[in-house]
Amino acid sequence: MPAPAAHRPEAPPRRRVDMPLVYRYLGDRRFAYTLPRALSLQILDPGDAASLVQHVHGGLWAHKSRAVGEMVYIAYSNRDLTAVMRTAHSHVKGTDSNGERYHSLNPELFFFQHATYVDTLFTSLDVFHGGIGPDEKDQLYRECCRWYAKYDISDRAQPATYAEFVEYFDDYCRTHLQMTPDAARLREETLHPPTWYPHSVPHAAIRAMLHPRAAELLDVDVTAADRAALRAYAASTNLRMAITPRKFRLMSSARHDPDA
Template sequence: MTPPPAAGELLRRHLGDRRFLLMLPRAVGLQVLHPAIASALVEHSPTRLWEHKKRAVSQMIYLACASHDTAAAIRFAHEHIKGHDDRGHRYHALHPGTFLFQHATYVDTLMTAAEVFGPPLTGETRAQLYDQCCRWYRSYGISDRGLPETWPEFVAYFADACATNLRMTPAATELATQVLRPDAWIVRRLPAGAVRAMQHERAAELYDLAPRSGDAAALRVVALATRAGFTAAPRRLRVVAQAR
């Protein structure tokens, strides 16, 4: 059975918003702390972290907003990504648990971007957006047995996954500087303090980020400037090309 197009209007609006891209250090910070994902990034990506993410996330947005079955493209792009992590455990990019966690980091970041940059979500629109995120995940053709059905179930799943599945590995150590000081794409313009402030609390713990009084202020300044700029910007500057 061919899955339906992933993106409902609400998901298309938020996923295609450039402000989602500005929050990506949050998702990537968590991904790098997952042993399988970190090993795959080091062993299989021929480019630096943010050059890889520019290509991968742009393709992700395009596929999420596509009107055709994208499962074959997902399998083709990930089938060869396999190996062993630092403890000798085998990994594969299409393993349902690994794939779900990576997807979940983008869902968490999507919701956080709305909180930080706007437009704000109500309880109703958050539930609707999460429902569309579930449709997005199912469009990949990966087993959805572990997929939380509701937003509260997702919050519980994500908290547990971050608490139990993440750790600082040699691969994570190798990538940490690039996570916290992006050197390419739209995120390279972010102040280091804003990047630190947007990290998930579990990532901040594992990266040993000492609280700094200026970090939250730096993120607030970025948010205020971004809101002001988006008010006057034309659509082509507010919406990524892959969503248009």
């Protein structure tokens, strides 16, 4: 017979297991809506721009839908997928617009591309989620470092802390980015996505999302009207997401069994 309720020992409190922040936000479609910010920075890196011109066929954003989908799948997976990035990028090499040789697996070049996604992830939190505090920023950045480790690419360019990452990113954008013929060729499609999630984002909101250095080099004048359009778009998107089941707030590549 069970003990009377008054004398029944209390069950230990259930320990709350918090979802890692990178799982909570990276696969969210609102991150995908913010991706023109990342791509606008990538096309201004001469090596990245050359790789997109020389090795991408069938449309810039169709390529990004596949590449980012794979990236998100890896981030959410517990499987060993360390060979995926090396296999996918081993042939991506050539000469950029400045006559310099590039290889997409060069640790500095590869990490900067990853860094544009990290910067865009933090920007999506500011735009759509009201931002996060300093401790959460540190936590999310540590989780982004673990995500990067899944690629098995040298992390020699990766800063150790979020504060160091911000300093690195600002310095790289100031000293390495430039408007090249390849960037000029990619500019229109970058700012006016013809397909995938960013296609639904108003052009004015895309302009307002741009990193200041990208706006400067791409000759984009970000106006108060653009910033208002971004706020309106974020508000309407959040209303729609509030009535959408979590599964469908995620990109399809984030909706999988992590061990599958």
